[in-house]
Amino acid sequence: MNERIVCLDIGDVRIGVAVSDLTCTIASPVEVITRVGWGPDTKKIAAVCARYETDRVLSGLPRNMDGSEGFQAEKIRALCAQLEQAGLRVRYQDERLTTVVAEDALIAGGMRREKRKQHVDKVAAAVILQSFLDSHPDGGRALWEEEAP
Numbered sequence: 001m002n003e004r005i006v007c008l009d010i011g012d013v014r015i016g017v018a019v020s021d022l023t024c025t026i027a028s029p030v031e032v033i034t035r036v037g038w039g040p041d042t043k044k045i046a047a048v049c050a051r052y053e054t055d056r057v058l059s060g061l062p063r064n065m066d067g068s069e070g071f072q073a074e075k076i077r078a079l080c081a082q083l084e085q086a087g088l089r090v091r092y093q094d095e096r097l098t099t100v101v102a103e104d105a106l107i108a109g110g111m112r113r114e115k116r117k118q119h120v121d122k123v124a125a126a127v128i129l130q131s132f133l134d135s136h137p138d139g140g141r142a143l144w145e146e147e148a149p
Contacts, residue, residue, distance in 0.1 A: 003022070003024075003053075003054050003056060003139070004019055004020050004021070004022060004024070004052045004053070004054045004056070005019070005020040005024060005054065005056045005057070005058050005129060005132075005133075005139065005140075006018075006019050006045075006048055006049050006052055006054060006056065006057050006058070007019070007020075007027065007057070007058040007059070007060070007093075007125045007126070007128050007129035007132070008045065008057060008058070008059045008060065008125060009060045009095065009121050009122075009124040009125040009128060010059060010060065010075075010076045010079060011035070011121060012035065012075075013034070013035055014032050014033065014034055014035060014121045015032070015033040015035060015041065015045070015121065016029070016032055016120070016121025016122040016123070016124050016125035016126075017029075017030050017031045017032065017033060017045075017048055017122055017125055018030060018122060018125035018126035018128070018129045019048075019052050019129075020129060020133060020139065023139075024133055024136075024138070024139025024140075025133060026130075026133070027125075027126040027127075027129035027130040027133060028126060029122035029123050029125060029126040030048075030122060031048070031122060032121045032122050033045070033048075038078075038079060038082050039082075041079065041082075042079075042082045042083055042086050043086075045057070045083060045088070046083070046086050046087075046088065049088060055087060055088050055089050056088075056089050056091075056144050057080070057083055057088045057089065057090045057091070058090075058091050058092070058093055058128070058129060058132055059076060059080050059090055059091070059092055059093070060076075060092075060093055060094075060095030060124070060125065060128040061073055061076060061077075061092040061093065061094060061095060062076070062095055063094055063095075080092075089144055091140065091143050091144065093128050093129075093131065093132045095124070095128050
């Protein structure tokens with residue numbers, strides 16, 4: 001069975017959201033959620049997952065250039081723990097430099113600075129998800145079936 005993946009680029013102020021197609025081949029940016037708090041954020045993300053009929057969430061995980069995790073990664077893991085308590089299956093993808101790639105793509109597309117700020121988070125989520133899909137041609141099926149790390 002084919003099932004979509006919802007991808008999150010979680011920041012302190014906004015959460016960028018992207019979703020895969022049913023065949024887990026193409027990532028598309030869909031929206032930006034303004035952060036309110038863990039409870040409302042979890043409900044909004046769960047609603048996005050329900051809209052796309054999936055419980056699979058891929059979260060970008062910021063790592064330092066040496067591969068270690070810092071304070072921001074801890075905050076993301078804490079929010080993702082809330083998502084798991086809400087019944088979503090969460091996996092992680094290294095997100096180093098994805099915002100830079102997203103920003104560069106929007107600049108190359110001629111988007112003005114004011115509009116880029118509104119779109120960069122969801123484009124970064126799409127970059128994270130596309131990277132995952134490219135490295136897991138089956139949509140990472142085995143990853144979703146094993147116990148969460």
